[in-house]
Each structure stands twice: as C-alpha cells, then as structure tokens.
Amino acid sequence: MRTVEKIIHGQKTSDGEGVKLTRLLTHELQQRLDPFLMLDAFGSDEASDYVGGFPDHPHRGFETVTYMLTGKMRHHDSAGNSGLLEDGGVQWMTAGKGVIHSEMPEQENGRMSGFQLWVNLPAKHKMCAPWYKDIQSNDIPEFHLENNIKVRVIAGHSHHTQGAVQREETEPLYLDIHLPNTKSSSFEEIIPKNHNAFIYVYEGSVTVGDGFEQQGVQIEEMAILRNNSDQLKINTTTGAKLILIAGKPLKESIVQYGPFVMNTKEQIIQAVEDYRAGRLI
Numbered sequence: 689m690r691t692v693e694k695i696i697h698g699q700k701t702s703d704g705e706g707v708k709l710t711r712l713l714t715h716e717l718q719q720r721l722d723p724f725l726m727l728d729a730f731g732s733d734e735a736s737d738y739v740g741g742f743p744d745h746p747h748r749g750f751e752t753v754t755y756m757l758t759g760k761m762r763h764h765d766s767a768g769n770s771g772l773l774e775d776g777g778v779q780w781m782t783a784g785k786g787v788i789h790s791e792m793p794e795q796e797n798g799r800m801s802g803f804q805l806w807v808n809l810p811a812k813h814k815m816c817a818p819w820y821k822d823i824q825s826n827d828i829p830e831f832h833l834e835n836n837i838k839v840r841v842i843a844g845h846s847h848h849t850q851g852a853v854q855r856e857e858t859e860p861l862y863l864d865i866h867l868p869n870t871k872s873s874s875f876e877e878i879i880p881k882n883h884n885a886f887i888y889v890y891e892g893s894v895t896v897g898d899g900f901e902q903q904g905v906q907i908e909e910m911a912i913l914r915n916n917s918d919q920l921k922i923n924t925t926t927g928a929k930l931i932l933i934a935g936k937p938l939k940e941s942i943v944q945y946g947p948f949v950m951n952t953k954e955q956i957i958q959a960v961e962d963y964r965a966g967r968l969i
C-alpha cells in the first residue's frame with residue numbers, strides 16, 4: 689500500500705488583487721510532484737479576502753484547473769472564451785502558447801472556496817493553441833460506493849467511471865472523495881506506482897495505508913504519497929472530504945517565471961518578450 693511520505697501545511701499568501709489563499713504545492717515541490725506545478729486552496733467567508741479577484745494576467749506553457757467548491761467566478765480570456773464557474777464546477781484551461789485571462793468573483797458576499805491546480809504540458813505541446821472548457825457541476829461524472837461514499841471524477845478514471853477531462857501525456861487523476869461520517873469507511877484506488885500522487889483533506893480527517901503503516905492526515909493538510917505501491921487505501925472514522933491528485937511525471941526540465949512555465953531560460957525570455965510586445969493573444 690502507498691504510505692505517506694510527507695505532510696505539507698502550505699504557505700499562507702495572497703495572489704491576484706489581494707486574494708488570500710494557501711499555496712500547498714510550492715515551487716520546491718515541482719520536481720517531486722511532476723507533472724503538477726502548483727496547488728492553491730482558497731476559502732473565506734470574508735468578501736475582502738477575495739473580491740479583488742485575478743484581473744487580466746498571462747499564462748504560457750501549462751494548464752490551469754480551477755475547482756470551485758462554493759462561490760461564483762467569471763472567466764474571460766484573450767482567445768475569446770468566457771464562462772461562469774459555480775458551486776461544484778470546474779474550469780480547465782490549456783494556456784499553451786499563451787492567453788491573457790481574468791478570473792473575477794461574481795459575488796460580493798458569502799463563501800468562496802475551491803482549488804487551483806497547475807498541470808504541466810510536455811515540451812512538444814507547450815506552444816499548442818489555447819483550449820478551454822467549463823464543466824458545470826452536473827456534468828462532472830460521479831459514482832457511489834457502499835457506505836454512501838461519493839466520488840466525483842474531474843480527470844482520469846476511477847472505478848470504471850471516466851472523468852470529465854483526459855490527458856494523454858500526463859494522465860492526470862483528479863478525484864473529489866466524500867467519505868460520510870456515519871460509520872468508518874475506506875476508499876481504495878489503483879494508481880501506477882511511478883505516478884506522483886498526493887491528497888488534500890478539506891473536511892474531517894483520514895488515515896492512509898493499511899494496518900500498522902496507517903498515517904493520519906488532518907483537515908487542511910496535504911500528504912505526498914510514496915511511490916511504493918500501485919495500491920492506495922484511504923480510511924476515515926470521522927468522515928472526510930478530500931481531493932486526490934495523481935499524474936505521470938514528464939521528466940523534463942521545468943523553468944518557471946511567474947505565470948510562464950517552460951523548459952529553458954531562453955523560452956522564458958521569449959515568453960516575456962512576446963507578452964510585452966502584445967503577441968500573447
């Protein structure tokens with residue numbers, strides 16, 4: 689069974705126009721969690737923590753995946769795409785050779801919470817045409833297991849359920865797992881051993897593994913999972929909600945400068961030049 693390699697608490701920071709968030713997957717973890725580049729968790733009932741949103745900014749070389757647990761966020765981009773992300777919905781954007789986009793709250797009070805994940809693109813696809821998909825909550829495939837376990841499959845496939853998005857090169861698996869608090873329950877998944885995997889618990893608590901090797905993961909903790917087995921078992925006695933993310937490493941060099949992630953420094957300089965010259969559209 690996969691075991692916990694490390695517990696991560698993340699760094700409280702702000703991004704965009706003063707949006708408060710916790711950066712869980714930070715720069716130092718990019719090699720370890722290849723093909724994933726970043727994971728932010730945001731969640732607040734205070735409008736001042738999010739109303740500023742993320743005004744126009746560029747991206748090149750990777751994909752951004754925003755999963756909204758609660759709240760409303762409006763997306764606009766220079767490729768002409770626009771969409772409203774609402775409770776339980778996902779926005780998957782492939783920046784490719786470049787987009788300029790904004791992500792702005794469409795609410796002035798109430799709770800806003802969710803995640804933004806950055807998934808790398810292989811070198812051969814970094815300059816692909818931008819792509820965008822809004823997936824409303826009702827269109828995210830779900831399945832149920834015994835003990836009222838519910839699993840939402842955002843990407844990849846799990847227990848014969850095909851997720852909303854598939855990617856050939858990075859094979860991302862992105863699950864939102866709801867384990868009820870009525871009784872102890874377990875969720876099992878098979879993930880190729882060489883794929884990098886981690887979980888983040890946003891309600892309740894879990895243990896990972898089996899028997900003596902079980903290790904606890906508490907609310908608001910991320911756990912990096914060891915690449916020691918194809919089998920993963922997640923257990924709870926308190927009930928829990930967590931995301932499980934896994935993917936196939938690209939094993940290519942990663943050079944990041946803010947919103948640009950390429951393979952070489954020269955490509956980064958080119959991205960900055962293209963942005964300044966207005967070619968990133």
Ligand code: MN
Nearest residue numbers: 742747752791
């Ligand atoms: Mn963005």
